[in-house]
Amino acid sequence: MASVLLCSTPVHAHVTPLLAVTRSLVARGHDVRFLTGARFADAVTAAGAQHLPLPAEADFDDRDLAGRFPGRAGRTGLDAIRYDMLQIFVGPGxxxxxAVLAALADRPADAVLVEPLFLGATALAATPADRRPPLVAIGIFPLGLTSAHTAPFGLGLLPASGPLGVARNRVLQRVVERSLAPAQDAAADLVRVAGEQPLDGFFLGWPAHADAIAQLTVQEFEYPRPDVSTPVHYVGPPAATGTAASGDPGLPAWWSDLDGSRPVVHVTQGTVANDDPGQLLLPTIRALADEDVLVVAATGGRPVEDLGPLPENARAAGYLPYDALLPRTSVYVTNGGYGGVHHALRHxxxxxxxGKTEDKAEVAARVAWSGAGVRLRTNEPRPAQVRRAVRRVLDDTAYAAASARIGERIAAAPGTDGVVDVVEGLLASSAEDRRRRARPVSGPPTGRLVRG
Known part of the structure; x- marks a missing residue:
């Protein structure tokens, strides 16, 4: 049995996949502690781990970011990204x-697992390997490792190789690094204050300095990076939980309408970015009101009444059982959550x-790159845009074929059990290294010492 410390920023979309990792570790017999926000204590305990609360200066409620970070108000585009990186992610680092050091001092861990925006890990990654436990980065959103073959993370650009592509990528990388220079400097200062030397490269690329990366996707949904030397293990997404989110998994009264007589188009804005149904839910419902399809909307727990009167071919519920819904679904319309997209691909x-904010632009780009769908390049599409995209996907079977190919790879992947395999492999390798170093050297010397 190994002692494992997991660490996550106190954000629902970051904590949830690590809870799945926690359950797999516990099922394999490992002792798990989970360092994250206070509001997730019950969920951590239910997963079988010990909850360690983040200190107050690093904890916040992601449901009220405006209250904790009033400076976010009114910021858009690159200005909003700069603010979030500096204040929400680097600031608490x-x-x-x-808090990580205190947890390790209280009880040593055999391995530390973190998600990429837990930026306190930059100081741990900068610590020589013989002075820290093995460090594993858990890829809970698209891989952001810097590569000559890909554009910088966040721009949502498709990869480009060859001389012109590499030149484009390098220029864009310099532009992004200059634009985020305050956050880069703050991350370097964080490492210095921790007593270590700042890492080479862009601060968001710190997982390149981890001992391994366990990416929660399959290789067919991620860009090739032949120039990256850090071991990246594509383990696949967490197993489907059976529902669109925590909530009532029961079937709604209208479920029998999903009788196969017309294509089902499922639309959701997830469980976080759903305050305004006018961004995607309502445009989709209105776009398809006159189409021969059945539109099924999930509000992510928001009142269904917020959608107003529904057309004849639309149904809605707060939560829906994805294991039952997605096999009946012909098109999945989403704002780009990594987990939800993988649920669709699995089926x-x-x-x-x-979507095009946070990591959603990168998720959307991978949907397009993989051939599994169409991206709209906006947070608030017009109904006409949605209608054209849905018709395109329904009429061209190549999209469903590409999604099915990825789904086959997901079905064959180990999911979060694969993360446990990565951890156990690292620990076995470390133990063998220690045994090898401790083994006495016998026999005559194999070479001569030449003095100059």
């Missing part, structure tokens, strides 16, 4: 790192994706 459902 030193307190995060100190071979082609995708129309509209």
């Amino acid at each position: 030193l307190a995060q790192h100190r 071979g459902v082609p995708i129309v994706v509209a």
Whole structure:
């Protein structure tokens, strides 16, 4: 049995996949502690781990970011990204790192697992390997490792190789690094205050300095990076939980309408970015009101009444059982959550994706790159845009075929059990290295010492 410390920023979309990792570790007999926000204590305990609360200066409620970070108001585009990186992610980094050190001092861990935006891990990654436990980065959103073959993370650009592509990528990388220079400097200062030398490269690329990366996708949904030397293990997404989100998994009264007589188009804005149904839910319902399809909307727990009167061919519920719904679904319309997209891919459902904020632009780009769907390049598409995209996906079977191919790879992948395999492999390798170093050297010397 190994002692494992998991660490996550106190954000629902970051904590949830690590809870799945926690359950797999516990099922394999490992002792798990989970360092994250106070509001997730019950969920961590239910997963079988010990909850360690983040210190107050690193904890916040992601349901009220405006209250904790009033400076976010009114910011858009690159200005909003700069603010979030500096204040929400880099800012708490030193307190995060100190909390990790306190947890390790209280009880040593055999391995530390973190998600990429727990930026206190930059100081741990900068610590020589013989002074820290093995460090594994858990890829809970698209891989962001810097590569000459890909554009910088966040731009949503498709990869480009060859001389012109490499030149484009390098220029864009310099532009992004200059634009985020305050966050880069703050991340370097964090590492220095922790007593280590800052890492080479862009601060968001710190997982390149981890001992391994366990990416929660399959290789067919991620860009090739032949120039990256860090071991990246594509383990596949967590197993489907059976529902669109935590909530009532029961079938709604209208479920019998999904009788196969017309294509089902499922639309959701997830469980976080759903305050305004006018971004995607309502445009999709209105776009398809006159189409021979059945539109099924999930509000992510928001009142269904917020959608107003529904056309004849639309149905809605707060939560829906995905294991039952997606096999009946012909098109999945989404704002680009990594988990939801993988649920659709697991069932071979082609995708129309509209998001372009946070990591959603990168998710949307991979949907397009993989051939599994169409991206709309906006957070708030017009009904006409949605209608054209849905018709395109319904009429061209290549999208469903591409999604099905990825779904087959997901079905064959180990999921979060694969993360446990990575951890156990690292620990076995470390133990063998220690045994090899401890083994006495016998026999005559194999060479001569030449003095100059």
